[in-house]
Structure formats: C-alpha cells, structure tokens
Amino acid sequence: MDFSDRFSIPPHDDPMLYASIVAIVLTSIAIVVGVTYFKKWGYLWNNWLTTVDHKRIGIMYIISALLMLFRGGADAVMMRLQTAVPDNTFLDAQHYNEVFTTHGVVMIFFMAMAFIIGMMNFVVPLQIGARDVAFPRLNALSFWLYFTGAMLLNLSFVVGGSPDAGWTNYYPMAGPEFSQHVGVNYYNWALQISGIGTLMTGINFIATIIKMRAPGMKLMKMPIFIWAALITNLMIVLAFPVLTIALLMGTLDRQFLTNFFTTSDGGMDMMWANLFWVWGHPEVYILIIPAFGIYSTIIAAFSERNLYGYTSMVASILAISALSFLVWVHHFFTMGQGALTNSIFSITTMLIAVPTGIKIFNWLLTMWKGKIRFATPMLYSIAFIPLFTIGGSTGVMLGMASADYQYHNTLFLVAHFHNVIIPGVVFAMIAGLIFYWPKMFGFMLNERIGKWAFWNITIGFCLAFFPMYFTGLNGQARRMYTYSEATGFSTLSMISFIGTLLLAVGFVFLVYNIFYSYRHAPRNIGGDPWNARTLEWATHSPVPEYNFAISPTVHSEEAFWDYKENDYELFKGKVEDIHMPNNSGWSIIFAGFFFAFGFFFIFHVWVGVIIAFLGIIGCLIYRSFEKDDGHHIHKEEIEATEKELGGAK
Amino acid sequence: MKLDPKNLPLEYSTETNKLNILGFWIFLSAEIMLFATLFTTYFVYVDRGVGSGPAGAEIFELPPVLIETFLLLTSSFTIGLAVHAMRINRVKAMIWFMVVTLLLGAGFLSVEVYEFIHYYHIGATLQTSGFTAALLTTLGTHGAHVTMGLFWGIMIIIQILRDGLNARTANKSFIFSLYWHFLDVMWIFIFSFIYLKGMM
Amino acid sequence: MKELFPLKQVNGYIFSLLLTVIALSVYFFDMSLAMGLTILVVTAFIQAGVQLVVFMHAGESEDRAGIYIHTIFGVVVAILTILGSLLAMIWGYMY
Numbered sequence: 006m007d008f009s010d011r012f013s014i015p016p017h018d019d020p021m022l023y024a025s026i027v028a029i030v031l032t033s034i035a036i037v038v039g040v041t042y043f044k045k046w047g048y049l050w051n052n053w054l055t056t057v058d059h060k061r062i063g064i065m066y067i068i069s070a071l072l073m074l075f076r077g078g079a080d081a082v083m084m085r086l087q088t089a090v091p092d093n094t095f096l097d098a099q100h101y102n103e104v105f106t107t108h109g110v111v112m113i114f115f116m117a118m119a120f121i122i123g124m125m126n127f128v129v130p131l132q133i134g135a136r137d138v139a140f141p142r143l144n145a146l147s148f149w150l151y152f153t154g155a156m157l158l159n160l161s162f163v164v165g166g167s168p169d170a171g172w173t174n175y176y177p178m179a180g181p182e183f184s185q186h187v188g189v190n191y192y193n194w195a196l197q198i199s200g201i202g203t204l205m206t207g208i209n210f211i212a213t214i215i216k217m218r219a220p221g222m223k224l225m226k227m228p229i230f231i232w233a234a235l236i237t238n239l240m241i242v243l244a245f246p247v248l249t250i251a252l253l254m255g256t257l258d259r260q261f262l263t264n265f266f267t268t269s270d271g272g273m274d275m276m277w278a279n280l281f282w283v284w285g286h287p288e289v290y291i292l293i294i295p296a297f298g299i300y301s302t303i304i305a306a307f308s309e310r311n312l313y314g315y316t317s318m319v320a321s322i323l324a325i326s327a328l329s330f331l332v333w334v335h336h337f338f339t340m341g342q343g344a345l346t347n348s349i350f351s352i353t354t355m356l357i358a359v360p361t362g363i364k365i366f367n368w369l370l371t372m373w374k375g376k377i378r379f380a381t382p383m384l385y386s387i388a389f390i391p392l393f394t395i396g397g398s399t400g401v402m403l404g405m406a407s408a409d410y411q412y413h414n415t416l417f418l419v420a421h422f423h424n425v426i427i428p429g430v431v432f433a434m435i436a437g438l439i440f441y442w443p444k445m446f447g448f449m450l451n452e453r454i455g456k457w458a459f460w461n462i463t464i465g466f467c468l469a470f471f472p473m474y475f476t477g478l479n480g481q482a483r484r485m486y487t488y489s490e491a492t493g494f495s496t497l498s499m500i501s502f503i504g505t506l507l508l509a510v511g512f513v514f515l516v517y518n519i520f521y522s523y524r525h526a527p528r529n530i531g532g533d534p535w536n537a538r539t540l541e542w543a544t545h546s547p548v549p550e551y552n553f554a555i556s557p558t559v560h561s562e563e564a565f566w567d568y569k570e571n572d573y574e575l576f577k578g579k580v581e582d583i584h585m586p587n588n589s590g591w592s593i594i595f596a597g598f599f600f601a602f603g604f605f606f607i608f609h610v611w612v613g614v615i616i617a618f619l620g621i622i623g624c625l626i627y628r629s630f631e632k633d634d635g636h637h638i639h640k641e642e643i644e645a646t647e648k649e650l651g652g653a654k
Numbered sequence: 655m656k657l658d659p660k661n662l663p664l665e666y667s668t669e670t671n672k673l674n675i676l677g678f679w680i681f682l683s684a685e686i687m688l689f690a691t692l693f694t695t696y697f698v699y700v701d702r703g704v705g706s707g708p709a710g711a712e713i714f715e716l717p718p719v720l721i722e723t724f725l726l727l728t729s730s731f732t733i734g735l736a737v738h739a740m741r742i743n744r745v746k747a748m749i750w751f752m753v754v755t756l757l758l759g760a761g762f763l764s765v766e767v768y769e770f771i772h773y774y775h776i777g778a779t780l781q782t783s784g785f786t787a788a789l790l791t792t793l794g795t796h797g798a799h800v801t802m803g804l805f806w807g808i809m810i811i812i813q814i815l816r817d818g819l820n821a822r823t824a825n826k827s828f829i830f831s832l833y834w835h836f837l838d839v840m841w842i843f844i845f846s847f848i849y850l851k852g853m854m
Numbered sequence: 855m856k857e858l859f860p861l862k863q864v865n866g867y868i869f870s871l872l873l874t875v876i877a878l879s880v881y882f883f884d885m886s887l888a889m890g891l892t893i894l895v896v897t898a899f900i901q902a903g904v905q906l907v908v909f910m911h912a913g914e915s916e917d918r919a920g921i922y923i924h925t926i927f928g929v930v931v932a933i934l935t936i937l938g939s940l941l942a943m944i945w946g947y948m949y
Binding site: 139140204207208209211212215216242243244245246247249250251253254257261262263264265267269270271272273276280283622626629630632 | 669672673676677680681683684685687688691692694695698699702703704705706707780781782783784785787788791795805806809810813822826
Binding site: 656657659666672675676679680682683684686687689690691693694697698701702716720723727728730731733734735737738739742744747831832835836838839842843845846847850851853854 | 881885891908910914927931935
C-alpha cells in the first residue's frame with residue numbers, strides 16, 4: 006500500500022463526513038479570525054500557551070477534557086441512534102466500528118484522564134499549600150503532549166480513517182491484515198505520545214507531594230484527595246510504561262511487519278490482550294481513585310463534618326492500588342488459561358470489593374448526623390453512592406470466572422463499566438468542576454440550572470444503561486452494529502436511546518450554565534463560598550499567581566476548618582519575595598515536533614520522521630543548555646495584590 | 655551512609671536539585687516497569703513464540719556477550735569514580751572518568767551492533783518470529799538507552815568544561831550517573847536471564 | 855591518585871565481577887534448570903543491590919524512605935507482572 010492510498014481525505018465517501026469536515030474547517034477559520042480580530046494572540050500566547058502555572062495548565066486540561074467529552078458524546082449518541090431500532094442503516098458496519106472505537110479511546114484517554122489530571126493540577130498544589138508543582142516546565146510539556154495526542158487521534162477522522170478495532174485494539178483485528186487503513190497507526194501514536202505526557206505528570210506529582218507539602222503536613226495529615234493523588238500517580242508511573250512497550254510492539258507489527266501479535270511464526274495475538282490489561286486494569290483505578298478523593302472532600306464539606314474513618318480511607322486506597330496490579334486477567338477469562346489461573350485472578354478481583362466497600366460505608370457514616378446541604382456537587386456525590394454500588398456489584402458478578410463465560414462481551418459488561426465510570430468518574434469530575442469553579446474563575450455556577458443538569462444526567466444515565474443489563478443477559482453482544490426484530494431487543498434499545506438523549510440534554514444544561522453564570526453571577530464571592538474545610542479555600546478566588554502570600558503552617562488534615570472554627574493560626578510569618586518559574590514556549594514547540602513525528606510515522610513518510618526527530622533532539626539539547634532560574638515576585642507587589650483582593654489572608 | 659545535612663555535596667545543594675534527584679529516582683521505577691514488560695514478553699515468547707525460527711541456544715554466542723558485560727560493568731565502575739571525584743572536587747579527574755565511561759559505552763554499542771549484524775546474517779531478524787522480535791526489541795531498547803546516554807553524557811561534559819562544577823552541572827552529572835548505573839543493572843538481568851539462561 | 859579510587863567502589867567492582875563469574879558457572883557446568891535459575895536469580899539480584907547501594911547511593915539523602923519504598927514497590931509489581939503473565943500465557947494455558 007503506498008502513500009496515496011493511505012492519505013485519503015475523507016477516508017470514506019459519506020455525506021456526513023463531508024459535512025463534518027466542512028464544519029471543522031469553518032470552526033478553525035472562525036477561531037483564527039476571531040482571535041486575530043480581537044487582537045488576542047499575544048494574550049493567548051503569553052498567558053496560556055506558554056504558561057507553567059499549575060492552575061492554568063489544570064484549566065486547559067479541563068477545557069480540553071470538556072471538548073473531548075462532547076466529541077465522545079457525539080459518538081455515543083450516534084451509536085445509540087444506530088441501535089435504537091432493529092436493522093437500522095444509519096451507520097454501516099465499518100463506520101460503526103470506527104465510532105465505538107473512537108468513543109472509547111476519546112472518553113478514556115482524552116476525556117477522563119485529562120479531567121482527573123486537570124483536577125489534580127488545579128487542586129494538589131493549593132491543597133498542600135505549595136506555590137506550584139515540582140517541575141512546572143515538565144508539567145506544561147505533559148499537557149502539550151497530551152494535547153498533541155488528542156489532536157492526532159481526532160485528525161484520523163478527517164485524514165486516512167479512524168481506528169476501528171475497538172478501544173482495546175485487540176489483535177489480530179488490529180493487525181495490518183485485518184485493519185488495512187492507517188486508523189490503528191493513529192491509535193498507536195496518539196496514545197504513545199499522550200502516554201509519555203501522562204507518565205511525566207505521574208513523576209511530577211509524586212515529587213510534588215513528597216517534597217512540597219506545607220510545614221506540619223505529615224503524611225497522615227494530608228487531605229484525603231492528596232492521598233488519592235499520590236497513589237494515583239504511583240500507579241501511573243508503574244502502569245504506563247507497560248502501555249508504552251505494548252504500543253511499540255503494535256507499531257512494529259503494523260509498520261515493520263514483525264510477529265508479536267500475529268497468528269503465525271510464533272506470534273501470539275493474546276499477548277496484546279495480556280499487556281493491554283496489565284496496563285488497563287490499574288488504569289481503571291487511576292481514574293476512580295482521584296474521583297473517590299473528590300467525593301470524600303465534597304461529602305465532608307457539605308455534611309459539615311470531618312471525614313469518617315480517615316485512616317481506613319487511606320488504608321483502603323493503598324489496598325486498592327496494590328490489588329489493582331493483580332487482577333488484569335479477569336478481562337479475558339475466556340482465553341483458555343485454565344481453571345487454576347482463572348481462580349487466582351477471580352479471587353483477587355473479588356477482594357477489591359472489600360476496600361471499596363469500606364469506602365462506601367465511610368461516606369455514608371460521614372453523612373450520618375451531618376448537616377447535609379444539598380448543593381449540586383453534593384447531589385452528584387449522593388447519587389454516586391447507590392449507582393456506584395450497583396456498578397460494583399455487577400463487577401463482582403463479572404469477576405466470577407465461571408459466570409463470566411455468560412457475560413463476556415455482552416452488553417451486560419458494557420452496562421457494568423459505564424455504571425462504574427459515569428457515576429464514578431464523570432459525576433466526580435462534574436461535581437469537582439462545580440465545586441472548584443469559584444476557585445478557578447471567581448464566580449459561582451447557577452444552582453438552579455445546575456440541578457436541571459444533574460437530574461437530566463442522572464435519570465438519563467439510568468435509562469441509557471440499565472436496559473443494557475437485561476439485553477446483555479439475554480445475549481446481546483457488544484459492538485454489533487445492528488440486530489433483527491426477532492431478538493426482542495428493540496424496546497429496551499429504544500429506552501436506552503432516549504436515556505442517551507437525556508444525558509445529552511443534561512450536558513447542554515451544563516454548558517448553558519457556564520454561559521449564563523458568566524453573565525449573571527455576582528463576583529466578590531470571597532475565598533470560601535462553600536464553607537469548605539481544606540487549604541485551597543484559605544486563599545483568594547480566583548487564586549493569585551503565587552497561590553499563598555504567606556505559606557500556611559498546618560497541624561491537621563483540615564487546617565482551614567480549624568482556622569475558621571478553632572482560632573488556629575494558619576499563616577505564621579510575614580510576606581516575603583516569592584520565587585516563581587518563568588513561562589516558556591519550549592513545551593509547545595517540543596510537542597509540535599512530536600505531532601509532526603507521529604503524523605509522518607503514521608503515514609510512513611520517513612523523511613518527515615527524521616526531520617521531526619532531529620527537531621525533538623534539538624529541543625532536548627536546547628533544554629539541556631538553557632539556564633532558567635525563574636524570577637521573583639517582590640514583596641511590595643504581593644502586598645499590593647493582596648490589598649486589592651481584600652486583605653492578606 | 656547518610657549525608658550530613660549541614661554539609662551537603664553540590665548536587666544536593668538547592669531545593670531544585672533535591673527535587674530533580676528524587677524525580678529521577680521515580681522515573682527509574684518507571685524504567686523498571688518498562689524493562690519488566692520487555693522481559694515478560696521475552697519470557698513468554700522464548701517458550702511459545704519460536705515458531706519456525708531459530709531458538710535462543712542456536713544463535714547466542716558467549717564471547718561478544720562477555721565482552722559487552724565486561725565493558726558495561728567497568729563503565730558503571732568508572733562513572734561511580736567520576737561522582738566520587740566530583741565530590742572531592744577533582745574536576746579534571748571527574749571529566750576523565752566520564753570520558754572513559756562514554757568510551758566504554760561506545761565500545762559496548764559497537765559490540766552490540768556486531769551482534770545484531772551477526773543475527774541478521776544467520777537469519778534471525780526482527781521479522782523472523784515472535785521470539786526474535788521480542789529478543790531484538792529488548793536488546794534494542796537497552797541499546798537505545800545506552801545511545802541516548804552517550805549523547806547526554808557528551809552534553810554534560812561540554813557544560814562542565816564551559817561552566818565548571820556548580821550546583822547545576824553537579825546535579826546533572828549525578829543524575830546521569832544514576833541513569834548509567836541503572837542501564838548496567840538492566841544489562842545484568844539481560845545477561846543472566848536472556849543469554850545465560852538461553853545457553854544453559 | 856589513591857584518593858580517586860575509594861576502597862568501597864573498588865570492592866564493589868571486584869565483587870560484581872566475581873558475581874558475573876559465578877553466574878557463568880551455569881554455562882560451563884551441567885546442572886538442572888532449577889539449580890541454574892536459582893544461581894542466576896541470586897547473583898543477578900545481589901548485583902542489582904550492590905549497584906543500588908554502593909554505586910547509586912540510594913540511601914544517602916533525606917528522601918531515602920521515599921526512594922526505597924517507590925523502587926521496591928516498582929520491583930515487586932514488575933516481578934508480579936512477569937509471574938502473572940507467565941501464569942496466564944504459559945503455565946496455566948491449555949494448548
């Protein structure tokens with residue numbers, strides 16, 4: 006296959022594709038023209054694109070995650086529309102394959118991962134009383150590598166064709182024989198590049214949390230979200246290299262015709278599944294543990310109580326992280342590895358329910374006798390508990406190896422993992438976003454519209470996914486693009502489609518809320534609009550560049566609460582010059598070379614690969630020789646800012 | 655063997671330096687997993703992935719492997735001496751030790767290139783079988799790390815020559831030594847569990 | 855000149871060469887697979903430990919607890935990954 010065959014715009018002859026290409030081009034032109042017209046290029050470059058500020062990087066992560074949520078959500082609506090009625094012809098089989106593949110990839114890698122990393126970026130340094138992360142420049146690079154990966158994957162839609170072998174990308178389906186266009190190459194390189202960014206984030210945050218906590222914040226005095234972040238990043242650092250190697254082997258197979266995952270010459274297609282899930286299972290916990298951290302924070306804040314069972318919470322996070330590396334085989338119980346192996350992994354899988362159960366009880370007991378305020382973040386947290394418990398219980402069902410032969414690759418499984426990921430991760434991220442919105446932007450989101458969004462999303466979720474448990478048990482396989490009338494799946498599938506629409510309406514409310522509140526919400530909300538408990542609320546909203554004028558001193562995991570209620574002195578000492586890192590365009594340029602490298606590699610354009618590679622090396626050499634010692638914000642400047650924002654805190 | 659906190663060596667002298675060293679240790683544990691994945695693959699394919707291609711015992715040769723092992727072990731020793739020289743402030747000796755280290759590394763790489771050519775000639779290429787692909791990818795990843803280390807080391811030597819020994823350059827040199835020792839550790843595992851076990 | 859070659863490092867080097875020679879015995883002597891593997895595992899891990907402690911100074915800084923815990927956790931997960939994969943793909947697999 007030569008270059009012109011691979012490089013096809015658009016990949017299929019389909020009016021919808023043409024329409025979306027036109028839409029993409031028009032939107033891009035509109036953005037460029039708009040930024041030029043309002044003369045915002047300088048602002049954009051100086052304040053956002055070159056920033057090393059953890060808060061801005063966090064916000065950029067979250068904005069990208071929201072964009073990807075809509076991209077992946079559109080895929081979801083298309084899938085449910087296609088399966089809403091039997092024998093539908095809205096999408097053909099190939100197109101359906103591409104849609105469910107991109108839906109999964111976008112949602113896991115570019116929505117959920119970006120959302121949790123964005124949340125950690127914004128919250129972690131504030132909550133430990135630090136001025137930034139350990140390696141601010143590396144943090145910017147992480148973001149831009151992630152963004153590069155996301156753009157690369159989305160480009161596949163327009164140039165060459167999207168990946169079509171499922172988000173799990175199993176071989177031999179993903180191999181060069183059965184997936185001939187460049188889609189899976191895109192998959193390999195987009196994930197490879199954003200995975201490098203994620204690994205760097207992991208290293209960065211572990212170093213930050215180990216070394217940069219406020220004085221007095223011992224390990225067992227860290228807020229629970231910090232524990233969650235620490236363990237999450239530990240898992241990132243140990244899990245992502247596995248994906249790196251697996252993707253490398255996949256690339257070699259597809260682009261250099263090796264025999265890692267083929268079915269001849271000693272190749273083993275199931276080895277991909279094995280390696281993918283060695284990474285993939287910890288990945289699931291990488292997503293859920295920060296979500297647990299956010300729920301713990303929110304539930305404590307809105308129950309006006311300290312978190313029940315702090316020590317057991319920490320212990321169960323540790324237990325989950327250790328077990329998460331010991332269960333991966335439960336994703337392919339049906340491979341044929343025999344009863345002994347399946348039993349071992351079945352037991353480790355079911356063990357995970359124990360620490361998770363402990364956490365559920367801790368949240369319930371935190372609310373017990375608390376003064377509960379039903380603000381939107383709290384509503385999501387309360388809805389999370391029963392919904393996640395259902396998702397967890399079906400997970401235990403799937404974890405029983407012999408029963409799994411019945412559930413495997415049916416919609417029962419699809420219902421299960423959406424049932425843990427949507428109420429688990431997505432609800433947490435929305436709740437966290439609403440909770441931290443005033444800290445990010447200095448105004449609150451409207452509660453009434455927020456509740457509309459909440460009810461649409463929650464009811465929509467239940468309608469969309471609960472029917473799949475039933476059709477799944479009745480034998481409806483996942484990833485089938487259509488079914489016949491005789492199967493009897495049509496009523497439940499239609500309900501599921503209606504639920505999807507409700508979910509979509511909920512997300513529209515969410516966005517409308519941002520727009521509405523931006524115009525109508527009052528500013529001057531003070532540093533602590535929710536009457537919350539942890540350090541990030543001790544500074545102004547929005548947070549000044551240097552976070553805290555004076556570094557806080559801490560004596561418990563809820564130092565700010567003690568400061569408010571028990572006359573604890575949080576800010577000892579006086580304002581001094583603050584050392585801050587410099588902004589730099591290096592990260593975005595470096596990521597640009599990575600984009601070129603990935604793109605040319607996908608299309609086997611070796612000259613381009615070599616040039617981009619030299620660019621990458623050049624950037625590394627430049628960085629090695631660069632001397633950048635940051636700058637100081639002077640005392641007078643800080644005092645002036647503090648005065649303007651309403652007095653030193 | 656703890657450092658005296660009142661009299662820290664240059665490479666630990668600033669907060670940034672301490673963070674860099676800790677960050678690099680965390681990175682090394684990621685590297686452990688990276689190589690563990692390669693070993694996983696290799697161990698599986700050595701058993702089930704040979705196909706119609708050659709098995710390990712048919713293609714491995716002891717002499718080049720022994721030379722490689724000796725060169726890399728010695729280079730790990732010399733980079734350790736370089737760090738020691740740095741700590742007693744003997745800049746010239748330190749640079750010489752680093753040069754020797756890089757030369758030994760280059761020697762290692764040339765033997766490895768010879769080895770790869772040999773495999774190619776006897777028909778054990780990347781495409782031959784699952785086993786050869788796993789073998790060559792594992793060795794290749796290690797070799798790529800050594801190559802990367804060579805260029806990195808050269809950059810550091812240039813900077814020491816230009817700026818002398820200061821908190822920055824000392825920090826970089828120390829981190830480079832961690833990297834180089836780590837590569838030696840990985841080679842020990844490759845030597846033991848790929849070559850020696852294969853030839854047993 | 856002598857101060858450039860501290861005894862600790864020279865000993866470490868000689869010791870690691872010695873371990874290599876011991877490991878080589880599996881090539882030169884005829885022994886069972888279990889015996890050979892035991893020798894290899896023992897010598898390789900001791901060598902790794904020598905590098906970590908003598909050459910890489912893992913325990914010298916104030917962060918030694920973090921470094922040791924993280925590295926050991928990494929090694930444990932690495933070993934479990936290898937053994938678990940072998941269990942799934944080789945030992946338990948029904949051809």
